[in-house]
Amino acid sequence: MPKERADNVEYLIRGATLPDGTRSDILLAGGRVAELGSGLSRAGASPIDADGLVALPGLVDLHTHLREPGSEQSETVLTGSQAAARGGFTSVFAMANTSPVQDTAGVVEQVLALGEQAGYVTVQPIGAVTVGLAGRQLAELGAMAASRARVRVFSDDGSCVADPLIMRRALEYVKAFDGVIAQHAQDPRLTEKAQMNEGALSAELGLTGWPAVAEESIIARDVLLAEHVGSRLHVCHVSTAGSVDVIRWAKARGINVTAEVTPHHLLLTEELVVGYDARFKVNPPLRRREDVEALRAGLADGTIDIVATDHAPHPTEAKDCEWDAAANGMVGLESALSVVHASVVANGHLDWADVARVLSHTPARIGRLDGQGRRTEVGAPAELTLYDPSASRVFGTGDLSGKGVNSPYLAMTLPGRVQATFHQGYPTVLDGALLPAAEVAAARSEVGHG
Amino acid sequence: MRHLLSTKTISRDEAIVLLDIAEDMADVAGREVKKLPTLRGKTVVNLFFEDSTRTRISFEAAAKRLSADVINFSAKGSSVSKGESLKDTAQTLAAMGADGVVIRHHASGAPLVLAESGWIDAGIINAGDGTHEHPTQALLDAFTIRRRLHGAASRGRDLDGVTVTIVGDVLHSRVARSNLWLLTTLGAQVGFVAPPTLLPADTSAWPATFGFDLDAAIDAGPDVIMMLRIQAERMSASFFPNPREYARGWGLDDERFARLRADSIVMHPGPMNRGLEISSAAADSARSTVLEQVANGVSVRMAALYLLLSGDREDS
Numbered sequence A: 001m002p003k004e005r006a007d008n009v010e011y012l013i014r015g016a017t018l019p020d021g022t023r024s025d026i027l028l029a030g031g032r033v034a035e036l037g038s039g040l041s042r043a044g045a046s047p048i049d050a051d052g053l054v055a056l057p058g059l060v061d062l063h064t065h066l067r068e069p070g071s072e073q074s075e076t077v078l079t080g081s082q083a084a085a086r087g088g089f090t091s092v093f094a095m096a097n098t099s100p101v102q103d104t105a106g107v108v109e110q111v112l113a114l115g116e117q118a119g120y121v122t123v124q125p126i127g128a129v130t131v132g133l134a135g136r137q138l139a140e141l142g143a144m145a146a147s148r149a150r151v152r153v154f155s156d157d158g159s160c161v162a163d164p165l166i167m168r169r170a171l172e173y174v175k176a177f178d179g180v181i182a183q184h185a186q187d188p189r190l191t192e193k194a195q196m197n198e199g200a201l202s203a204e205l206g207l208t209g210w211p212a213v214a215e216e217s218i219i220a221r222d223v224l225l226a227e228h229v230g231s232r233l234h235v236c237h238v239s240t241a242g243s244v245d246v247i248r249w250a251k252a253r254g255i256n257v258t259a260e261v262t263p264h265h266l267l268l269t270e271e272l273v274v275g276y277d278a279r280f281k282v283n284p285p286l287r288r289r290e291d292v293e294a295l296r297a298g299l300a301d302g303t304i305d306i307v308a309t310d311h312a313p314h315p316t317e318a319k320d321c322e323w324d325a326a327a328n329g330m331v332g333l334e335s336a337l338s339v340v341h342a343s344v345v346a347n348g349h350l351d352w353a354d355v356a357r358v359l360s361h362t363p364a365r366i367g368r369l370d371g372q373g374r375r376t377e378v379g380a381p382a383e384l385t386l387y388d389p390s391a392s393r394v395f396g397t398g399d400l401s402g403k404g405v406n407s408p409y410l411a412m413t414l415p416g417r418v419q420a421t422f423h424q425g426y427p428t429v430l431d432g433a434l435l436p437a438a439e440v441a442a443a444r445s446e447v448g449h450g
Numbered sequence B: 001m002r003h004l005l006s007t008k009t010i011s012r013d014e015a016i017v018l019l020d021i022a023e024d025m026a027d028v029a030g031r032e033v034k035k036l037p038t039l040r041g042k043t044v045v046n047l048f049f050e051d052s053t054r055t056r057i058s059f060e061a062a063a064k065r066l067s068a069d070v071i072n073f074s075a076k077g078s079s080v081s082k083g084e085s086l087k088d089t090a091q092t093l094a095a096m097g098a099d100g101v102v103i104r105h106h107a108s109g110a111p112l113v114l115a116e117s118g119w120i121d122a123g124i125i126n127a128g129d130g131t132h133e134h135p136t137q138a139l140l141d142a143f144t145i146r147r148r149l150h151g152a153a154s155r156g157r158d159l160d161g162v163t164v165t166i167v168g169d170v171l172h173s174r175v176a177r178s179n180l181w182l183l184t185t186l187g188a189q190v191g192f193v194a195p196p197t198l199l200p201a202d203t204s205a206w207p208a209t210f211g212f213d214l215d216a217a218i219d220a221g222p223d224v225i226m227m228l229r230i231q232a233e234r235m236s237a238s239f240f241p242n243p244r245e246y247a248r249g250w251g252l253d254d255e256r257f258a259r260l261r262a263d264s265i266v267m268h269p270g271p272m273n274r275g276l277e278i279s280s281a282a283a284d285s286a287r288s289t290v291l292e293q294v295a296n297g298v299s300v301r302m303a304a305l306y307l308l309l310s311g312d313r314e315d316s
């Protein structure tokens, strides 16, 4: 049985470093940040020593595959939520490519409810743009927006909305409820049977190429469509230097476009494909060193707005096979913050305030998600992550909390460690360990009824 | 040699040793009793996920001439094509005590995955993987060229200064890739000629020259011209307008054959599309090595099996 929790459990976090570099105690009470300052004291509050830890606003992932309903052998809303909490996230946007597809109010409300039950993070469903992700007919975007799930982000991710007329209509239609279309930019004809980045290495390895132009041409088309109809466009997992250029041009022109990059595209290159180890198979594929550098620079100068994981769990058999037969995708929630640390913080591209921006404030704003992505100030919801930047570890399966072990970082040394995560005022991770599901669900129901 | 997966990692000396052993094997083929007891008690599995009767028969003949037991495991139409994984198949073969696995697979890299997986401990020979490599084909091509150029004095020789022009569907050709690495390692100069659509988009890492003009390549008088097969599925995928235009631009027709240097060697890995990439006059001429390539294939595969599976093979 879970131990009884009063709904007034309070935490006094001592000596944390805020993203701007200042040091502060943080009192979490009543589901809010109740006090900030040095030398705080509060009778009955559980003390947490945060000396040397960075206190980030709870991380928000705009691009997560939770797999439920339909592929519960890969991940469930519960296990994906656990992976998220372990990685310091307090909210995830659940992609629509489930089975059934999240293309009706009923399915998005079901996913929302599963997230609430689990209680580890806010699970905000994404709605499909087209019925069954088939690209032919708009899904009931309005009904999903008006549902209890309040969907604002729509995406056929996994597939590209390739038909320009359907894309135009979708961009226009979601203006009615301040929605955004999140495009998986991949020209389907230019990427038939594609297996890896097209270039000198694909030529040597004999793997069918996934050319950069297949991404860049769709982004170019979409930013022009967004400009023409005055809509909001979000570009998923930007992976090439050319895409960064197109988005930079579009922003300079005043087009309302935002873009994300994944942690793996910030750190890893196509060279990893040489051994045909399917853990490195992902869509869009790992690119060249020049692309990685351009993505880092684009994130640093604001051309790319956010980091999103594209967490894509698969059962082991989907990766334990020859390259062509393997599934695309990597798990990324648990490792995201460490990979961002390694790829753009350690070398000075981003500071911790930037990390708070790209992994919390801005993704919440793009997704129009209330109660997430707020600065740590008095009165803000108690959504908080304590990160130890001085730690270092050889990343292993013990660091994973979801069902998938298809991480590209296994056996790699990664910096940092998430020490604690607080969601709605209660902890989901303490001392680097995930709290048990029953305890979290109990805390969640206290809040829900409180 | 633990496995034979790619020609890219074979050194000049290793290649020459293998080719010299193939010469010894060819001598055996000329004897009345064509069998050697070398691999008696060893089991070689031909694991073919893709139909290729000629390659399978060549490996089968090679293994049998070395007295190995041969199991043909055709994955097409078996449990494998019904969803059994490479892993399950490999573990089955391991349980059956396979010492060597000759694998042909439609997926590039499958032999490497098999060799490094830990699913099976056998020596692995890549008999063609996707559009990646076909190392024994390149070895038999090198062997054939060396014999044509040096005859009985071939042993110990490399291909220093030999010019080889490879023509056709380079993009999808595992033969082209394996020949590129092996022939250049042996000192040859390789040039590719193809329609631009059938060259990789980025060839900067390949130590070769590239051109679109077959007539110019022929007038340059290469020592060897190797014609690659055009697969039927390329015809309908807009790589070129139609077979007639391909043949006009990149086929070794009678007119081009007549202009070819008189002692140039004409090669083709087979099976040929006569009238498309090569004319019958060229294919059947004395300068053609098409049938020698088939015969030499057995010798080279015997050498490979011998190096991988005979007792003194290194186990690291």
Ligand SMILES: [Zn+2]
Pocket (backbone or CB within 6 Å): A157, A158, A159, A184, A236, A237, A283, A284
């Ligand atoms: Zn995607």
